Amino acid sequence: MLEIKNLKVNINDKEILKGLNLNIKEGEIHALMGINGAGKSTLVKTLSAHYDCEVTDGAITYKKKDLLDLDVSQRANEGIFMSFQNPIEVPGVNNSYFLKTAINEKRKYAGQEDIDTMDFLKLIKDQTAKYNLDKKLLQRDLNEGFSGGEKKRNELIQLLLLDPDLIMLDEIDSGLDVDAIKTVANVINSMLDGKKSVLMITHYDRLLELIKPDFVHILNDGQIVKTGDYSLALELDEKGYEGIGIKDESK
Amino acid sequence: MRVNEIEGLVLPTKKDEEFIKVNFAELFSYDFKNTKSYKFDIMGLEVRKDTKGYANSLFEITKSLDENQVILTINSNIPEPICLIHKIKEDETFFTNSLKIEVKENVKASVIEVFTNTSNNSAYCLNRTFEVDENANFEYAKVQDINDANYLVFNLDIEQKDNSKCKITNFEYGTGVIINNIVNVLDNKNCDYKLNTLVKSQNSSNTANIINTVHNNENSISNINFKHSLKDKSRTVFKAKSIVNKNALYTKAFQNSNTILLSNDATIYAQPHLEILVDELEASHGATTGTLDKEQLLYLQSRGINKDLAYEILLKAFEQKIYDNIEDKLIKEFIDSYERKSYV
Numbered sequence: 001m002l003e004i005k006n007l008k009v010n011i012n013d014k015e016i017l018k019g020l021n022l023n024i025k026e027g028e029i030h031a032l033m034g035i036n037g038a039g040k041s042t043l044v045k046t047l048s049a050h051y052d053c054e055v056t057d058g059a060i061t062y063k064k065k066d067l068l069d070l071d072v073s074q075r076a077n078e079g080i081f082m083s084f085q086n087p088i089e090v091p092g093v094n095n096s097y098f099l100k101t102a103i104n105e106k107r108k109y110a111g112q113e114d115i116d117t118m119d120f121l122k123l124i125k126d127q128t129a130k131y132n133l134d135k136k137l138l139q140r141d142l143n144e145g146f147s148g149g150e151k152k153r154n155e156l157i158q159l160l161l162l163d164p165d166l167i168m169l170d171e172i173d174s175g176l177d178v179d180a181i182k183t184v185a186n187v188i189n190s191m192l193d194g195k196k197s198v199l200m201i202t203h204y205d206r207l208l209e210l211i212k213p214d215f216v217h218i219l220n221d222g223q224i225v226k227t228g229d230y231s232l233a234l235e236l237d238e239k240g241y242e243g244i245g246i247k248d249e250s251k
Numbered sequence: 252m253r254v255n256e257i258e259g260l261v262l263p264t265k266k267d268e269e270f271i272k273v274n275f276a277e278l279f280s281y282d283f284k285n286t287k288s289y290k291f292d293i294m295g296l297e298v299r300k301d302t303k304g305y306a307n308s309l310f311e312i313t314k315s316l317d318e319n320q321v322i323l324t325i326n327s328n329i330p331e332p333i334c335l336i337h338k339i340k341e342d343e344t345f346f347t348n349s350l351k352i353e354v355k356e357n358v359k360a361s362v363i364e365v366f367t368n369t370s371n372n373s374a375y376c377l378n379r380t381f382e383v384d385e386n387a388n389f390e391y392a393k394v395q396d397i398n399d400a401n402y403l404v405f406n407l408d409i410e411q412k413d414n415s416k417c418k419i420t421n422f423e424y425g426t427g428v429i430i431n432n433i434v435n436v437l438d439n440k441n442c443d444y445k446l447n448t449l450v451k452s453q454n455s456s457n458t459a460n461i462i463n464t465v466h467n468n469e470n471s472i473s474n475i476n477f478k479h480s481l482k483d484k485s486r487t488v489f490k491a492k493s494i495v496n497k498n499a500l501y502t503k504a505f506q507n508s509n510t511i512l513l514s515n516d517a518t519i520y521a522q523p524h525l526e527i528l529v530d531e532l533e534a535s536h537g538a539t540t541g542t543l544d545k546e547q548l549l550y551l552q553s554r555g556i557n558k559d560l561a562y563e564i565l566l567k568a569f570e571q572k573i574y575d576n577i578e579d580k581l582i583k584e585f586i587d588s589y590e591r592k593s594y595v
Contacts, residue, residue: 048553050549051545051549071552071558072549072552072553072558073552073553073555073556073557073558073561076552076553076554076555077555081554082553084550084553087550088544088546088547088549088550090547090550090551090565090568091568092565092567092568092569092571092572093551093564093565093568098551098554098556098564101556101560101564102551102554102555102556105554105555105556105557105560106555109555158554162554162555
């Protein structure tokens, strides 16, 4: 599904990713871990075409297309969803209107007709009820005045309704209580159908306990330096980065 | 006829502090072939000689060409807004029009005025006086849609009695040369005055808003709120001056201008200004200028919304705050459904 070769990315003329290689196949769950500043968020931001990220070298192939040829919205409509670490507040834009517009843009991209309003309302009702997500969030302006937890829940509602193929979670567990992390895990696990893939960034084992990764990668100084299975996360949790031989290059 | 050749008229210039940056030269020196008084399409309205001395000389242009003022008196509550549609059709003509709206004691009323044109090189110079009596509640909305190579001078003088409310919402859509000159001297107590304006400019439009508010008595509120979204080579001036005099205890005086510049060539000169001579009050003034938030733009795009649509959604959200401030549901509906083509 996604193949990244020798990816080099600058932010503000500073090289953050220094020749990163990663291959994600259909249905696989990958966890990306690493010390602060290793380049984890830069990778997911690059994949979603964030304006901060300047690709200086390398190639990214997604569903056999050159991902670097696609702009932000095209990538989203091709099925890439990035859950923001800090979802942006957009006052004046109704959440429900935003979501319906996003769904219709995706449908238009796929050559389908706009979603019927009643179908949209039913979809919202069904999905929010299924995971006990507060439907009232949709009546408010997009993320405006939402608590940290509400913002993350709103990301989950978007995730459910947009039904992407590659789910990228950038520290979705940060600032969430135990129950909310369980909700995240329930949503993600229920979406996994053997075809959807997940790339999740986390610092904590708790989320990985609930969404078991097939691969755990340790990113250090802009490159993946170690790859293993879930046991690598457990080892990291027990020994820390230094304990598994990862040296903080920024020190 | 040239405005600067009208005898006895002392015209403002852009060098005057009150009108700094407002470019009058083009309008005042233009040689119009005709002058005309624009007549209302309403029968039976009283006409009086306008004898009032106004706060600045822009009011005198209309008065010097036509000293008569049409009086619209509203004596009882009206369920629907009164709609006045002005269409300027003739080329090379300097039109004048003067209207006083009197809203009597305890009456709730609303008026909408629309200004459009199909003319070339014409000007429309208007005087408006709103007299809002005790406990009266008046809501007024103006849609200005005067296009290229035409001028509009809109002079508004407001008089509010005790416990009155006056809410004005302007939608400046046109691409012509527009000067709005709005004066409210709050001599009475417990007055509520709100002035909201959306300036949505494009091409080479040139819009100036000169707002003067004076608080002379206790417990009144003035809230001046402007949003500008400026495209292409449009140019806008926002000058708001609110004076709170010694007797105006417990005044609330607010001024706010927010501008989004949508091109490198669009410009805004914004000058909110407070003069306060009393300690017991609440007041604030501010002006912001910027572009659309790129983080917000990216967030919408990251959910599949293409850049142009995301841009449109964010701009609408910015402008929406002016619509949201309208109280009268029917005015809201009117503005929502407004399309220039329906009125030209």
